[in-house]
Amino acid sequence: MTSSAITAPEPFGARLRHAMDTRGPLCVGIDPHASLLQAWGLSDDIAGLERFTRTCVEALADRVAVLKPQSAFFERFGSRGIAVLEKAVEEARAAGALVLMDAKRGDIGSTMGAYAAAFLDKDSPLFSDALTVSPYLGFESLRPALDAAAVSGAGVFVLALTSNPEGAEVQRATAAGGGSLAQVMLDHMAAENAGAAPLGSVGAVVGATLGDARADLAINGPLLAPGIGAQGATPADLPGVFGDSVRNVVPAVSRGVLTAGPDTGALRDAAARFADEVRTAVAN
Numbered sequence: 001m002t003s004s005a006i007t008a009p010e011p012f013g014a015r016l017r018h019a020m021d022t023r024g025p026l027c028v029g030i031d032p033h034a035s036l037l038q039a040w041g042l043s044d045d046i047a048g049l050e051r052f053t054r055t056c057v058e059a060l061a062d063r064v065a066v067l068k069p070q071s072a073f074f075e076r077f078g079s080r081g082i083a084v085l086e087k088a089v090e091e092a093r094a095a096g097a098l099v100l101m102d103a104k105r106g107d108i109g110s111t112m113g114a115y116a117a118a119f120l121d122k123d124s125p126l127f128s129d130a131l132t133v134s135p136y137l138g139f140e141s142l143r144p145a146l147d148a149a150a151v152s153g154a155g156v157f158v159l160a161l162t163s164n165p166e167g168a169e170v171q172r173a174t175a176a177g178g179g180s181l182a183q184v185m186l187d188h189m190a191a192e193n194a195g196a197a198p199l200g201s202v203g204a205v206v207g208a209t210l211g212d213a214r215a216d217l218a219i220n221g222p223l224l225a226p227g228i229g230a231q232g233a234t235p236a237d238l239p240g241v242f243g244d245s246v247r248n249v250v251p252a253v254s255r256g257v258l259t260a261g262p263d264t265g266a267l268r269d270a271a272a273r274f275a276d277e278v279r280t281a282v283a284n
């Protein structure tokens, strides 16, 4: 056996499929909005952020497939906020959740390399199982992240058709070769995932709010579906949006679960209710 065979990490897609099969596919977002800190009776400061984040990790990291901290809500507290984020990533992963860092990075390739070093290098303090990235500087600008993820056994989730209504003016625009810009990006993702089993490590972000994705989603990779709960979509919408690809969907909920806090049991119950609704919707 060669040394690379000994050390090759298990690809993210395989780890995610296993987590989806054993824990169910739900992703819960950790989005410490100032209004949520207040609703939980916490101060809008580093102590409140720390308490909120620890409660989310304690309540959910041992049961949901994916936890998705939204970096912006930690960055607003500066370096001390980032320290809270680092600890949350470490503790969530230790409890068995896959951590998807929602930082939506995207830049020219040389700078993308530094983002990849920050989030997708195993030696980085913010190393996460996966990272959200934006391909709208050109899909190939993401290459350093795709390469770093492959080396680390991590994944990337590439924005395709986002949940916000404003996204359509860019994402539905007609690309040079015909078809939508989003479809061009989805086709790139399919090419990256070709031949991967049981699931590729390059995921697409497709909003659960879209009604019908009107796109070919057969990318052989996971499909992150934000927009459930506070943005108005429900698990019952998933089959209509995703069609035959619904088996690869990771439905994502942040405020819809987080408003149940701060009680740990109530957070767990809220996540379990969404998980049940997803199970019912996908089975039908």
Ligand SMILES: O=C(O)c1cc(=O)[nH]c(=O)n1[C@@H]1O[C@H](COP(=O)(O)O)[C@@H](O)[C@H]1O
Pocket: 029, 031, 070, 102, 132, 161, 162, 163, 164, 205, 206, 207, 226, 227, 228, 229, 230, 231, 252, 253, 254, 255, 256
């Ligand atoms: O990449 C994301 O997670 C994402 C993509 C998208 O199209 N829409 C979207 O809402 N998100 C994120 O998903 C979360 C949604 O939060 P809630 O609306 O509270 O469930 C936020 O952290 C958003 O930044």
